[in-house]
Amino acid sequence: MRSTAHAMRTRAAVAGAGFLAALIVTSGATPAAAQETCWSGRHAQFFNAIHYCVSSALAPQGDNNYGPENLARWEGNSAKAWCEGVRGNGIGETITIRIEGAVPFRRLLVANGYPKSAQSYANNGRVKTVEITADTGFRTLANLPDRSDILPVELPNLAQHWIQLKIVDVYPGQRFTDTCLSFVTPDFEYEEELLLREQGVLPRPPQR
Numbered sequence: 001m002r003s004t005a006h007a008m009r010t011r012a013a014v015a016g017a018g019f020l021a022a023l024i025v026t027s028g029a030t031p032a033a034a035q036e037t038c039w040s041g042r043h044a045q046f047f048n049a050i051h052y053c054v055s056s057a058l059a060p061q062g063d064n065n066y067g068p069e070n071l072a073r074w075e076g077n078s079a080k081a082w083c084e085g086v087r088g089n090g091i092g093e094t095i096t097i098r099i100e101g102a103v104p105f106r107r108l109l110v111a112n113g114y115p116k117s118a119q120s121y122a123n124n125g126r127v128k129t130v131e132i133t134a135d136t137g138f139r140t141l142a143n144l145p146d147r148s149d150i151l152p153v154e155l156p157n158l159a160q161h162w163i164q165l166k167i168v169d170v171y172p173g174q175r176f177t178d179t180c181l182s183f184v185t186p187d188f189e190y191e192e193e194l195l196l197r198e199q200g201v202l203p204r205p206p207q208r
Contacts, residue, residue, distance in 0.1 A: 001083070031133065037067060037068055039052045041072055046102055046188035047100060047101050049099075052068035052071050052095065054071075057084070058085040071182070081113065081116075084180075087177075091168065096162060096164040099186065103188065105159060105190070106159075109151070109185050110152075111150045111182045112147060113127075114180035123174050123176055124178045125180065126170065127171075128171050129141055131166040132166075133163070135160060138159075140155070165184065167179060
């Protein structure tokens, strides 16, 4: 990891210029940095394609990489994470998720920090506050707990085609200035659960 980092930035390479044009048409005012590092995942149960783009990423070190692909995968207590790659603690750096062929969603699932070990988690910064914007027009702030497990983040309105998280504040690392996040994804399974409840397939939660 770095104690004084410099940015690693690459131009987005999602799937060719024609595909990028299609994104602009279907997603409205999609936020985009002049330079982004992107990773794309193809067809899955809840979408046709999903694209994770970050405004910066820490350069690989040995066998460890810190790119946006790490945000899309969770295998138990993940040993991987995205870490921003600019000087300082990453205030203002962004994660933009662009989705094709998915239903609207109303919450995210997020896991904080770099949970390779308890020491790695403590040594590196974690995200404290993010500004969240989406294609449906909302803008909101969310405070993330200083925990490495997956937690839901409720949104103030539905999102569908894209959503962006911008780092506003951090929990500083004990040793490094990197700020890391190990997982973030739209919670499409929650939408399926709500639909099944509405259809009577699943019981509704008890009223409080």
